[in-house]
Amino acid sequence: NAGVMQNPRHLVRRRGQEARLRCSPMKGHSHVYWYRQLPEEGLKFMVYLQKENIIDESGMPKERFSAEFPKEGPSILRIQQVVRGDSAAYFCASSPLAGDTIYFGEGSWLTVV
């Protein structure tokens, strides 16, 4: 059973460009969570999605960030007009049921130059 798959693993963007990070949950999991980890800091919850629905986006920055989890395909975290402060590791996790144990992917490292 494949784990949570994230791609790209590493992404370099210039300031002002867009970054798209993809996450395929574990098979049978319909709940997806995105976390951000800034250098030398802890994991911060960003958003929780179920298929086609955003359940909790309380941790998402109000501007430039958006997330979706369509009926078909992976979940996408989109960052528009990236700035240097967006440089971080972005982790996706999934669970089979709401509130169940969550399992993480290996992360996507975004570097903004």
Added chain:
Amino acid sequence: DAKTTQPPSMDCAEGRAANLPCNHSTISGNEYVYWYRQIHSQGPQYIIHGLKNNETNEMASLIITEDRKSSTLILPHATLRDTAVYYCIVSLGLNTGNQFYFGTGTSLTVIP
């Protein structure tokens, strides 16, 4: 969500048991205690969770005090590969939509 308090860092000799404490004095009756760890530059890894009873799996043991205000994660024979940041989290569990909030964790260093 109940808050957790963990020591920022600990050392453990290789081959010895590593005992990582966690305080969660405001935990409610239906909140679970979860443990994850994050090895440098990797995604967090689930270790174990429990509600009231002590739990054991192939990775670790979880000891929860009777009043549930604290718990201890035990790695019975620590290896160098166990060097990581360990996070203790409380969560409401199944079908609650309750997110997992990570604190600063305990940085465990296993010493040869």
